[in-house]
Each structure stands twice: as C-alpha cells, then as structure tokens.
Amino acid sequence: MLRLVSCWLLLLLLPSLAAAVDPPPFSSLGKPGETIYQTAVPLAKPKKSADRIDGGLNHVVFSLWLPEEEACIRGIYLMPFNITGVEQEQSRAMCRHWKFALVGSNFMRVEKAEFGPVLLAGLKDLALQSKHPEVAHAPLIAASMSAGVGMCVTLAEQLPDRFIACGLACLEVGPETDRTARIPMMSIFGERDGKQMEQHEALLPRRRAEFDASWAIAVQWGRRHEWGQSNNLLWPFFDEVIRQRLPADASPLTGPVQLRSCDPSLAWYGAPSTWKGSTAIIGPAAKYSGEKNKACWLPGPQSAHAWQAFVVDKSLLRITSPLPQGDKRPLPVFNPQERLAIKVEAEAAIPNGTISLYDGGNWLVDGELQDRKAVFEIGPLALGIHCLSVRVALTDGSLELSRPVTVLVAPNAN
The missing domain is CATH 3.40.50.1820 (Alpha/Beta hydrolase fold, catalytic domain)
Structure with a gap:
C-alpha cells in the first residue's frame, strides 16, 4: 500500500x-x-x-x-x-x-x-x-x-x-x-x-x-x-x-x-460449451437452467442475441447485403427515412421456404427462400444500432442462424 x-x-x-x-x-x-x-x-x-x-x-x-x-x-x-x-x-x-x-x-x-x-x-x-x-x-x-x-x-x-x-x-x-x-x-x-x-x-x-x-x-x-x-x-x-x-x-x-x-x-447468459456444431444456448437470468458460473454473462437480450449469432460455427445462412463492418469494409449507415433491401444467401442444406429476419431478438419480417436466395424489404428503422440476422427452423427441430450484421441508422447519414 x-x-x-x-x-x-x-x-x-x-x-x-x-x-x-x-x-x-x-x-x-x-x-x-x-x-x-x-x-x-x-x-x-x-x-x-x-x-x-x-x-x-x-x-x-x-x-x-x-x-x-x-x-x-x-x-x-x-x-x-x-x-x-x-x-x-x-x-x-x-x-x-x-x-x-x-x-x-x-x-x-x-x-x-x-x-x-x-x-x-x-x-x-x-x-x-x-x-x-x-x-x-x-x-x-x-x-x-x-x-x-x-x-x-x-x-x-x-x-x-x-x-x-x-x-x-x-x-x-x-x-x-x-x-x-x-x-x-x-x-x-x-x-x-x-x-x-x-x-x-x-x-x-x-x-x-x-x-x-x-x-x-x-x-x-x-x-x-x-x-x-x-x-x-x-x-x-x-x-x-x-x-x-x-x-x-x-x-x-x-x-x-x-x-x-x-x-x-x-441479464442474460450464454453457454460457450454449446457453440460448437449447433446454435449456442442463451437465456434470461430468471429462466437460464445451465450453470451460471460457467456461462457468459451478458447485459441484456440485445447482447445475448448478438452473441448467439456471432459465435455460429458453420453458418448455412449469410447476409450478403449489407455486408458486415470489418475486413476493411465500412460500417453500413442509413438515414431514418431509408428503406433497406437485406439480401440473403443459403447453403444447399437449407430448403426453400420461410426464413425470418431479426433485429437482435426482435422479429422484423418473414420472407421466402427460393433457389438459395431471398430479399427482405424493411424500414425505415429507428435511429440507433440494429443487429440484423436471419433465422430458419429446420424440420429436425434445429435453429440455423446467420452471423450478425450491425448497422447504424443516423441523422444526416448520407
């Protein structure tokens, strides 16, 4: 001292x-x-x-x-x-x-x-x-x-x-x-x-x-x-x-x-022991049944769903537009009046049918996957950060996620 x-x-x-x-x-x-x-x-x-x-x-x-x-x-x-x-x-x-x-x-x-x-x-x-x-x-x-x-x-x-x-x-x-x-x-x-x-x-x-x-x-x-x-x-x-x-x-x-x-x-929790080969388990503190002292602590649902999508092992779904920031790509920034076209591609293991676009844990819209491609028209979105990902429930009960694309809606973006 x-x-x-x-x-x-x-x-x-x-x-x-x-x-x-x-x-x-x-x-x-x-x-x-x-x-x-x-x-x-x-x-x-x-x-x-x-x-x-x-x-x-x-x-x-x-x-x-x-x-x-x-x-x-x-x-x-x-x-x-x-x-x-x-x-x-x-x-x-x-x-x-x-x-x-x-x-x-x-x-x-x-x-x-x-x-x-x-x-x-x-x-x-x-x-x-x-x-x-x-x-x-x-x-x-x-x-x-x-x-x-x-x-x-x-x-x-x-x-x-x-x-x-x-x-x-x-x-x-x-x-x-x-x-x-x-x-x-x-x-x-x-x-x-x-x-x-x-x-x-x-x-x-x-x-x-x-x-x-x-x-x-x-x-x-x-x-x-x-x-x-x-x-x-x-x-x-x-x-x-x-x-x-x-x-x-x-x-x-x-x-x-x-x-x-x-x-x-x-608070929410996420289980790193489940991120290999499947969609990682997450849950709110009051309902999380795993061992909390071995789990990732997350401040709330926005972070939890972003984490779950981020740690996807081998993603069968990809948002191809806008592309995620990183690897020398810029942050996607949009103005509050703008409508967005979210483009998605899928691997052959994902059948044609309904897929869903989410902002964190919040459902935005459903769309149809045809020939391994889909386009969602959304917006305008509220000012702030939006963490976009795509989900599909398969017939075996599993949930497939894309990795996240975080976008910013800001005044005078353009």
Missing part, C-alpha cells in the same frame, strides 16, 4: 521530472481541415523499450476527436493502443450516436503503476486544449486487441469508477480482480489464434466463480490473430451497457459521473 501511495505522489511531479526531455513531434492526424487535438504526458520512469511505442521513451501521446455537433460530450471511446484510432470513420459514427469523444493513445512499454495517473493527466490537458472541460471527467468505454487488451484491463482495474465497459480482442486476459467485477467485458478471440480458445474457456468459469465477473467470451471461427468482424458484437454490447450504466441526464461537465450497475434482472 505504501509503495502504491508513493508512486502516485511521485507522479504528481511528472512535469518537473521530464522537463528536460521533449517529446518527438506529433504525427499528422485527420483529414485536411479537421481538428485533432494531441498532447504528450511525461512519464516518471522511461518506457522499458522502443518496441511499438509512440511519443518516444519518456512520454505517452494522446489524440482526441470530438463530434462537431456536440456542445458537451457524454463519454469517451478510448483506444489505448491505437493513436490513429481517432481517424476511424466507423468509430466516429458510433461516437456521434453515443455523443462520445474518441481518444487514441499508446501505453506500450509503460510501467503499469503509471497507467491511471497518465490517462487522467492526458484527458485533463485535452480538455483544456479543446475547451471541453467535460473531457477531463467523462466516463469511458475502452476497446483494443492483442497487447492493448492488457492496457484496457489495467486502466479499468486502476480507475474502476470511470469505466463503463471494455471490449477485448486477441489476448487471453479478462477481468483480474473484484475491482472490475461490475465493469462488463467482452473478450473475442480467433479459433486458430494459438491456444486462446482453450485458455479463454478455462479462465471464464474461474473468474465467474471467483467474483461473479460481468464477463463474456466469444469465438470467431476460422480466424487467427485479427480484429476481423468483432465490432458486429462489440457495438451492440457497448450500446446496451451504456444505456444501463450511464444515466441519460448525466453530464461530466462539472465532475465525474456516478455510473450505475447493470440491472441484474435484465
């Missing part, structure tokens, strides 16, 4: 300790004419090496993009291992929807004890630069992959009252202590990414049993060490958690926001 307090006191002296060392010039970020704010926070102790760092050995660099139409943002979408993440159009679109700022950084090779204080210092300076004081106090969601997963978890462990949720990809790390038990986390990994599947499957029940972690894991079948289509699960997950944890009328303008716990009566 004394060591931790001493470290935090030492970090108060960061500017004087690093005054003689200037950070390298900032990278040029954003399109011509865009405003991207950047700052460099000095470290008490130099980084351990120059491996995959930004800002030199003695500073952590932060970047900030703000949705131009928002006078006061509600939260922050943090990428702690991606300084250029502020340029991502799909992440900007989600921030506009949530009324969040987008912050990039790189904590690679930084001493763990400095993570929390450095993040707070960076947000404070960005708030001053941007003349958005709420940036200094705003709650955060964090998303990253590989080494960035550890960065997300470390920051959440050190600043649990500031973190709404974490989206983690490609590293066998989840919540580590009961300090983050109430911070929802989603860990996504590739089936062929080393031993990550067996490591995640072993760690989940331990963390769920040890401190009832609000944690789920999800496999991307056939994938290796890659982000892939993770956003099609992470965005519905974040959306549902934000609605539950961040009060609609809360403002970080004058200080930190008091985050709520997720409502346990809304």
